[in-house]
Amino acid sequence: MGVMRIGHASLKVMDMAEAVRHYEKVIGMKTTMQDKQGNVYLKCWDEWDKYSLVLTPSDQAGLNHVAYKVQHDADLDALRQRIEAYGISTTMLPEGTMPATGRMLQFDLPSGHEMRLYATKEFVGTDVGSVNPDPWPDDIKGAGAHWLDHCLLMCELDPETGVNKVAENTRFVMECLDFGLAEQVMVGPDSRIQAATWLYRTTTPHDIAFVGGPRRGLHHISFFLDSWHDVLKSADIMAKNKVRIDVAPTRHGITRGETIYFFDPSGNRNETFAGLGYLTQPDRPVTTWTEDHMGSGIFYHTGELVPSFTEVYT
Structure with missing residues (x-):
């Protein structure tokens, strides 16, 4: 039970077109989807889940939340009990609250930063695949972040x-x-x-x-x-x-x-x-x-x- 790794970060940006250009052309990410609210979702070439960065339109910069992935959906229930016993309130967000993502356990760290935990996100695969893969893709851009x-x-x-x-x-x-x-x-x-x-x-x-x-x-x-x-x-x-x-x-x-x-x-x-x-x-x-x-x-x-x-x- 417990956290496996970082899953995604949700950032506020003031100019969506410029932000997308930056993360695609400089970092080397790819846009995987955009929702009706104007949020843009991106991933790096060596990531297999649908997105690791969410850009949301805003009049200021900053962090909306950071999310970490757990191994099993049942871990969310066990971690909820542990977190609430610690004295921090939680909310279980239903599947689909964020696109392509299962239910999420939402809470604030003692510092006030919002954190979310989730177990499932749509699998899309890396850009080089999982069978006899090349070490890097041919269409890599910018810094080519993994x-x-x-x-x-x-x-x-x-x-x-x-x-x-x-x-x-x-x-x-x-x-x-x-x-x-x-x-x-x-x-x-x-x-x-x-x-x-x-x-x-x-x-x-x-x-x-x-x-x-x-x-x-x-x-x-x-x-x-x-x-x-x-x-x-x-x-x-x-x-x-x-x-x-x-x-x-x-x-x-x-x-x-x-x-x-x-x-x-x-x-x-x-x-x-x-x-x-x-x-x-x-x-x-x-x-x-x-x-x-x-x-x-x-x-x-x-x-x-x-x-x-x-x-x-x-």
Whole structure:
């Protein structure tokens, strides 16, 4: 029982045509459907479910919800009991609430972010199929992202008042959804404040992450690439398409990932991420970064934080 992996992210965008162009031409996704409300659904070439990204028209940017896939439909009922026993209310949304998707368990994380769990989504297959497949498709576009990899959520953190939604979210997903803690940043007197966490359900360094800030929001959604060379190529593609780049290609100390951060036309931050870094296992010790080394944890090469990285998010 429990979460298998990230399923999709639903983002608010202010110019649908520009947003679709960005995610198709720059990221390399394909539009799989559009509903009567004007929402657009997209997937990457190496994903087999019908969509991993939902774009909804809005007058502002940001996250509607993030959804994770569970293995069996019955898991939704078991997880509902566990979540409600924890003290968080839930709603079971019926099949068809979202196109091509079964029923969904809807609830808010302690930080206030909406999360959904589901077990079934229409299977469409990868672009190379499952029988004698080629390593990549011939019509790959842009960065050629393989799949939606993870998301990072900004959570309210105020040491003066004692509010720490990073720690609350971390405890909740570990106790109720069986996530494991891969890495954390500890700050403050005696390093007692958990200011950021990276958690996993698969064997990659993180499937979700929480970072403290002055308000709740979306920091970024991330797409997986094969290698450092692919990260560099994605930067070239962004430059060619006049994409606003936040952080040029570099390496994280945390997760050891190779990365570039940039924004979609509405201001939602994206990441292309390569390098699995290490395998997460239940008995792997948690990696802890202290406040004096936080710069190296985020940007290993320079060891210096980029102000926009923590100050700008939707």
